[in-house]
Amino acid sequence: MSDELISYITQQKQCTKWEYEAEEQGLSEEMSQVDDWKSETKGLRFSALKIHSMNPGFGGKYLIEFFKKRGLKYSFGKMKSGSVVKVCDAKTGETICEGVVHTIELISLKVIVPDPIEILDDEYGFAIELRPNRVTFDRMMEGLSKVETMAEEEVLPQILLGKTLQPSDYSETVTHTQSKRLNESQQKAVELACDGSPLTILHGPPGTGKTSTLLFIIGTYVQAGKSVLVAAGTNAAVDHVALGLGKMGVPFVRVGNPERFHPELKEFTLENMASKAPSGQKVLSFKNELDIEVRKKNNRMRKRKFIRSDEHRGDLDLIKSYRTEIKRLEGLCIGELHEMGYVFISTHTGAGHPSLKNLAFDLVVGEEAGQTLEPLMYLSMLKSKRYVFAGDHFQLPPVVTSDKAKSAGFEESLMEKLARLYPERVNMLQVQYRMHAQIQGFSSKYFYQNKLVCGPNISERKSPLAFKKLGIDSRVVFIDTKNLHYYEKKTGETGGLNNFKEAQILTECCDRLLDAGIESDHIGVIAPYRGQVKALKKLLPEEVEVSTVDSYQGREKEIILISLTRSNTERIIGFLSEIRRMNVAITRAKQFLWVVGDSETISVDPFFKEFIEYVKSIPGAYAIHNE
DSSP states (O other): OOOOHHHHHHHHHHHHHHHHHHHHHHHHHHHHSSSSHHHHHTTEEEEEEEEEEEOOOOOEEEEEEEEEGGGGOOOSSSSOOEEEEEETTTTOOOOOEEEEEEOOSSSSEEEEESSOOOSSTTTEEEEEEOOOHHHHHHHHHHHHHHHSOOOOHHHHHHHHHOOOOOOOGOOOOOOOOOOSSSSSHHHHHHHHHHSSSSEEEEOOOOTSSSHHHHHHHHEEEEHTOOOOOEEEHHHHHHHHHHHHHHHHHHOEEEEGGGGOOGGGGGGGGGHHHGGGGGTTHHHHHHHHHHHHHHHHHHHHTTTTTSSSHHHHHHHHHHHHHHHHHHHHHHHHHHHHHHHHHHHHEEEEHHHSSSGGTOOOEEEEEEEGGGGSSSSHHHHHHHHHHHHTEEEEESOOOOOOOOOOHHHHHTTOHHHHHHHHOGGGGGOOOOSSSOOHHHHHHHHHHHTTTOOEETTTTTOOOOOOOHHHHHHHOOOOEEOOOTTOOOOOOOSSTTEEEEHHHHHHHHHHHHHHHHHHHOOOGGEEOOSSSSSHHHHHHHHHHHSEEEEEEEGTTTOOEEEEEOOOOOOOOHHHHHHGGOHHHHHHHHSSEEEEEEEEEEEHHHTTSHHHHHHHHHHHTTTTEEEEEEO
């Protein structure tokens, strides 16, 4: 432990607190501005609930299903699977416990809670209220405290402080093979990850096969008998890796809330996979017995058949003993799966779960590391001394709400920071297999020092016949509305900006594509503001997907249409100036990119000025839209 490390972690702790406080304040303000009916439609709070069922789950916790009074339906809003909530007495407002939403459906809301809940005198007397994610905050603070107390010469503090990596920091190399499926830069990434260094940064620009390379690295470690933990900030990111490992036949366990997993991964949950461990059958037997005892107790509670308080206490003691034994056996199952060579796959928050606290891994893989808050990554990093971080710090950054935290640099991911401190440990994948050369060109020049090149046959892709019908030769088109004065409007909601006239122009473009024979599922429409997304959804066919930039991260479509939305006399472009977000938007298209915007407004930013100049350099790619 050193003063330098303490100072560094103290700053991270402060930013983490600011971020949690900003989230808490935002939620509190939103709830104070709406009545009970509005809070239900927004998914902030549900009341008049009854317990329909209560069953033991994994880790000694309980899954409780709540029904609304008179069969009323739940509204889908901010409360969703994985949300942190508090269960309370609707009349008194007294908190009964906190839990995590398992699933929310039309008439059913299931919540995971730490202990059984006693039935209230008023059967429909429960309420459930959305809370800031205290679980993630507490685990991040716990992780920060653990790092703070580490000796400075340990690997993790050395890396965080940017110290020169010493020979003693290296572990044994991992034998790897050459693969014809990997290109030169991908093969180099494998070599770097296996050379014994504690740190490898796999920089994967759009369409470069980052996941394929990562899967090869994980498979190489597993074949060498090494234990691996794969973690990311989102379930979607780790699910993508898990699906790939499944196709390779690599054994793995998916840790977390099953309702947030990809449907094909439900059978790989920790609860299901525990049955493959030697202690697994004992767990199932005890759970069945516990379920029977809980049902007996609940039936007696409903019928008021407890004659003496010691009978009630006896039931509770018996249930507690079952839960203690189940938790112990489940811990054994986790350790046994680890020894059996299963890859553990989890979000970073899940990696900090108490059930995994005693596990150590030969390698921790951090997927989409460019999007993850630094303290969140510590939860998985603490479990190893060797790390492979994969992502692209020129795409979406971590989401930070607090202005104080932003000003302190909290938006900079650990991957971006380490890429700057250890450039010799960075390997950028240089061959992309997604975009036509004209679509790739600007991103390669602006973000990747012209190192990004097209893979075989990509640059020779023939223009679809439908494009020829439209008389379009270029693969990038910018429709300039600068002469039309189609100014944006505020809608009064968060993200509430729209430009209806611009949306109409984009709709005309989309209609032309559909009329020419392009299938609707090949078209994606992106807008940076939720208000513009709503406007476009009203105009476009339901079959055409319309969403924000963030929703398209990691995805692709044959054709992408973008509505930039901003148009005003002050030349204010708001968070369009977050050029990494725009890099995501313009690199989703495989065959054709069509952008609509007001060059007079957006060219105030050097990024857009250069983008328009780039488009103008392509014959037929730039057009001014007039009435």
